[in-house]
Amino acid sequence: MILTKKDFFSHPFFKSVKLNRLSRFVENYRTPVFIYSAEAVLRQINLFKKNIPGKFKLFYAQKSNPNPSLLRFINTTGIGCDTASLGEIKSAIKEGFSKDRIMFTGPGKTEKELSYAISNNLLSINVESFHEIEIINRIAKRKERIQDIMLRINPAFEAGETTKIIGGKGTSKFGIDYEQIPEVISGLKNLQNVNLCGIHIFNSSGILDYRKILKNTKDVIRITIELEEKFNLNFKRIDLGGGFGIPYSKAEKELDIKKLGNGLKKFINKKEIRERLKNKELVFELGRYISAYSGVYLTKVLYTKKSCGKNIAIIDGGIHHLLRPALIGQSFPVINLSAILQNRKSLTRSYLIAGPLCTSLDEIDSDALMNEVTPGDILAVLNCGAYGYTESMPLFLTQIKSTEYFMNK
Incomplete structure (x- = not known):
């Protein structure tokens, strides 16, 4: 171009x-x-805060760029940090993020990493297999703690991703298949040191069409409500993943963040949705959109x-x-x-x-x-x-x- x-x-x-x-x-x-450029980062964060309803909290996906000075600056904006390794957790803490603003995600967490996350009382650990949940429960029991976890789900729908970066519909190393949820929920009844506090679905990357992000967000929220009703659960957090893209060529148009915000506001203000989300925190974890x-x-x-x-x-x-x-x-x-x-x-x-x-x-x-x-x-x-x-x-x-x-x- x-x-x-x-x-x-x-x-x-x-x-x-x-x-x-x-x-x-x-x-x-x-x-x-x-x-x-710090100012270019701040521009993107402010665009999100200005246009997306305050019900949606913003977390920075550190994997997109872990530069220490960049992390330190992002921390000053008050948003959270999504991490995917022990090194990223330590970097987030070192650069000033409070531990209750750090989430830990990833399909291959080691026991050492899980132990560190539990000891540091992070906001949540987003789990990706039942075996991982069992390990967390064992470590938490040994430390005499109850650990908040969020269940990452592979839904039976796509959000519009065109490249295989973060997963989505079909076979994936990420998360738990939707069909396996009943078995996981049943197994949790025997684990006393974990608390299922939310749902995590991240099935898109680099989307520029606000309508696709809006539809995906609605679908994730509706799935969460269905699971609450089916299994008599009450989640306090829904992690909607990311997927906000930026244009890399003149043929691509910038994501219309204003229209996305208006659509989200209209949806969460529907009476039946507003009631179900009353005590819930909604999270977007964005990397590319913030730092690219x-x-x-x-x-x-x-x-x-x-x-x-x-x-x-x-x-x-x-x-x-x-x-x-x-x-x-x-x-x-x-x-x-x-x-x-x-x-x-x-x-x-x-x-x-x-x-x-x-x-x-x-x-x-x-x-x-x-x-x-x-x-x-x-x-x-x-x-x-x-x-x-x-x-x-x-x-x-x-x-x-x-x-x-x-x-x-």
Whole structure:
């Protein structure tokens, strides 16, 4: 894709970080660097708070970007933190999140991790198998505690996910199949040190159509109400997962958060729904939506060449820092930052942007349209604040590692 000047300056990152602040990174460039903007993160959190009814609480999915400075800043906004490992729990606590604002999720928790979570009295542990529940009960009994758990369910419906990232309908390593719930509920009667306090359904990722998120939210809430009635239960929390997407190309439109909020407000204010949700907390756990816009990845052009008529730019960065293009075929907007800073009047060309690794998988974009590139130019890859460096393979080929920089004011 090509970004026009209007697109460029309307992007959330460049609304918050002026070009003159980036120029020093270009002038003093040493190695590839991820730059994160606090203001761009705050923009997304405020959009959620402004448009989504207050009944819905926001948690940050730390897996999208665990940068310590970023975590520390997000904590100041008062939202919660969703964690998926012992390391993430410790990071959340270290960066200031109170333990009653931390949830622990994941299909393969070790006994050491579960013991730590129980000892630290986290808000809840979202469980994904009956065997896990039995282990939690045993540990909690030994510690003379009663542990709140939320049951992650694989529903018999989809939310509109197009890539297999987080699960959904069908065979999945995540959660418990809907058909297995009666057996699990029955088994819980014999476990005295766990308290089933809620339901967790996370079956979508990267959705831009607010109607799909709205429908999925309604379906999850209705399933929860059905389970309460069927098994005479009273949940205090419903974890609706995430799924809020951001656009990565001009063909995609930004999620209409205002229309989503209006739809949610209308639904939860229906008399029969309002009564059933009266004492319940509703949770969205969002990662990409909060942090993606906040990050850019700067990388230097080493060589330019042609192959079979195609322009190629070889850069010093690549999928060892930003794996998503190879992992799931995710493309990212790329701009020639040097050309923009120099106000260079040059032709727009299509480039294959490829890294230095000895694999043909090492491509950031196979058709990046931008100002003409010359060796030494610094390119900026946008929307890298989520699932960037944290998801990559920096040890491959013992290449140079990227650095990270957090901008706050």
